[in-house]
Amino acid sequence: MNTAKRPRHSTESGYARGEETRHRIIEAAADLFGEHGFDGASTRDIATRAGVNAPALQYYFENKEGVYRACIEAMVDEAWQRFGPPVTHAQRVLAGDADTATLIDAFMSIQEALADGAFAKVNKPNRRLFFAREQAGYEPESASQIINSRLRDPLNLASAALVGKISGQPGNDPVTVIRAFSLHGQLLVFHIAHRTTLTLLGWESMNAKNAELIKSTVRAQTRLLLERWAAERDALLAPAKKTRRVAPVKKS
Incomplete structure (x- = not known):
């Protein structure tokens, strides 16, 4: 048989x-x-x-959790098509001896990908709710592990490392991590609080023009902060550089 x-x-x-x-x-x-x-x-x-x-x-x-994991994997695959190139570019930049402008541009590229993803989901309310529930911890943990390992971890690590280089601090320092996450969080609040955003701004919908206004405002704020942190880093390093340049006076 x-x-x-x-x-x-x-x-x-x-x-x-x-x-x-x-x-x-x-x-x-x-x-x-x-x-x-x-x-x-x-x-x-x-x-x-x-x-x-x-x-x-x-x-x-096999079962409902298998369906849920398949949803997560499909969404992660789709998201990585958007996030993969800027994250990979950031990793290359971090591996080299990039100047401040290049580091800032690399961070801005990641944030731009986040903005595009967030506002794409605005027109898909169920997808927005899907991730809101997952973020709140209401859904299977196995699915969150997939998102974290394949998407969030590489994205957040690259972002924090860039902010660390720009500010002159370790990438794993709590302040550096908070700074990186809060910069991206500027976008997430408009993604999560969609109805409040429309009400406060008197908009009927999140059309392309309105989304671009939010993105351009956040871009300007992000660049301003990154440049400020870089200036603070340079100010701290300046006395040390000056000391090294001054030759010791020899006694006669």
């Missing part, structure tokens, strides 16, 4: 259909997890929204 398990995708057309079905389930699940949270979204509702039968979820993902 042949007990070998049949492959899930035996033909190219079958594989394509399988991938399309898998993608449809992930899209539906991400919306429902955003709306109702992990506990509130049922596998039956996910299957219904995806237009598949309930056993399809078990076939592709």
Whole structure:
């Protein structure tokens, strides 16, 4: 008796259909997890929204947590397409002997990618809620571990290292980490407090023009702070450099 398990995708057309079905389930699940949270979204509702039968979820993902992890992995893959280039560039800059302007530009590139990502999600409220719930610690920890290891850790480490170089402090110093995180946090507050932002500014929606006004304002503030910290670093280093340049007076 042949007990070998049949492959899930035996033909190219079958594989394509399988991938399309898998993608449809992930899209539906991400919306429902955003709306109702992990506990509130049922596998039956996910299957219904995806237009598949309930056993399809078990076939592709084993269980609901598997579906949730697949959502996280898909979102991380998508996000890394945006964040990967500036983070990789920052790592190269940090490995060399870059000047202050280059270090600041590298940080600004990371922040620009964050801004683009944040305001892209503004028009996808369920995705915004998805990450808000995950950040609040309400969702499976295994999913947060995926985000942290593949996305947040490299992004935050590069950002803190850049701020450290710019300010003349260790990248792992608590003040350096707080500075880096708070600079990026300027954007996150508009992403999270979406309704409050619209109310305070009297806007009907977060259209491209309004989003650009926020981004340009945050860019200017960020650059100003980074340049200020660099100036403070140079001011502290100036006396030491002057002392080294003055030759000791020889006694006759």
